[in-house]
Amino acid sequence: MQILNWLISKLVGHKNAYNLQRSHTIKSQHKQKAENNMHKKNHNHKYVKPLPQSKVTVYFMDNHNHLFLDEPRKMLGYIGKPINLNIPTFKNYIMEYIHGFNSVFTEENQQITICYRLKNGSPVSIYYVNFDTYEVIKPPDFLIGTWGNKYHVVSPQIKGYKIYSYTGWLNGTFNDISNTIIFYYRNANWQTVSFVQYFINLKRYTNSYNNPNGYLLRTKLPENSTWKVFLEVKTNNGVWLNLGGNQWIKDENLIKSKKIVQNKIANKKD
Numbered sequence: 001m002q003i004l005n006w007l008i009s010k011l012v013g014h015k016n017a018y019n020l021q022r023s024h025t026i027k028s029q030h031k032q033k034a035e036n037n038m039h040k041k042n043h044n045h046k047y048v049k050p051l052p053q054s055k056v057t058v059y060f061m062d063n064h065n066h067l068f069l070d071e072p073r074k075m076l077g078y079i080g081k082p083i084n085l086n087i088p089t090f091k092n093y094i095m096e097y098i099h100g101f102n103s104v105f106t107e108e109n110q111q112i113t114i115c116y117r118l119k120n121g122s123p124v125s126i127y128y129v130n131f132d133t134y135e136v137i138k139p140p141d142f143l144i145g146t147w148g149n150k151y152h153v154v155s156p157q158i159k160g161y162k163i164y165s166y167t168g169w170l171n172g173t174f175n176d177i178s179n180t181i182i183f184y185y186r187n188a189n190w191q192t193v194s195f196v197q198y199f200i201n202l203k204r205y206t207n208s209y210n211n212p213n214g215y216l217l218r219t220k221l222p223e224n225s226t227w228k229v230f231l232e233v234k235t236n237n238g239v240w241l242n243l244g245g246n247q248w249i250k251d252e253n254l255i256k257s258k259k260i261v262q263n264k265i266a267n268k269k270d
Contacts, residue, residue, distance in 0.1 A: 051078040052079050053079065053105070054077065054106060054107060056105065056111075057073070057075075057109070057111050058074075058085065058114065059072045061116065062116055064117050069116060079107055081104060082104055083104060092118055093118060095114060095115070095116055096115045096117045097115050099115060118146045119146075120174070122178040124143040124153065124172070124180075125178070125180045126140060126181045126182075130185055130187075131165065131185060132193050146174060148173060149173065149174050151172055151174060153171075153181055155183045161185035162186055164184045164185055166182060168180055168181030189212075192234045193231060193232070193234075194232040197229070197230065198228075198229055198256055199226055199227065199228055199229070199259065200227050200257075201255045202225050202226075202254050203223065204253050206220060206253065208220070208243070208247050210248070213240075214248065228244070229243060230244060232251070238251065
């Protein structure tokens with residue numbers, strides 16, 4: 001019985017030793033195969049040289065005043081690759097043009113300058129009006145200037161007129177606020193103007209004119225007719241009365257009254 005047990009133990013020992021040796025052999029084979037595959041992979045792999053890079057510096061400039069509007073921005077990129085150029089906005093400026101623009105990175109470093117200029121402010125509108133008749137006596141003018149620049153307006157001389165008054169700001173700065181200036185003129189030979197309301201009765205047929213010292217109108221005003229007066233104008237050659245619109249007569253051969261005078265017409269008896 002002891003001999004049998006001894007033989008069995010020997011057989012089991014040999015089997016375990018065999019299995020252990022076989023497992024070690026398999027692991028060695030796998031390791032060798034992995035090393036061979038790695039060597040083969042490294043042998044077939046080609047070395048790729050990294051692409052070179054270059055630098056682009058972008059400047060933002062007020063080209064008219066030679067001022068930099070912001071710090072320069074630097075970009076790195078691979079040669080031949082596109083440049084993603086963003087154009088920023090600045091308050092009261094508009095982009096005018098780009099100097100040195102290129103669409104891709106080149107072998108040499110590049111400099112790009114984005115040039116801006118100040119935008120125009122709101123225009124200043126200037127009108128020229130007859131103060132007494134509210135007629136426009138000259139085509140309007142419009143001043144346009146760069147944002148932030150100053151302006152000064154002077155009333156021009158207009159033949160036959162003299163400056164009377166104005167509204168608006170004659171001095172200012174171009175910005176986003178619009179300004180309207182109205183120059184009021186008066187006829188040069190008008191000394192005084194009075195707004196009145198009374199009635200006149202003409203003693204005789206009377207000539208009428210389109211303006212004081214103006215052109216003679218075709219129709220005469222009938223004798224003994226009654227008219228309302230709106231303006232009295234004293235000129236270098238007398239006083240003129242405005243009967244409405246462009247109808248004027250001289251202050252002569254008439255009777256003035258505060259109330260309208262009713263003319264009495266006598267009917268003949270049979």
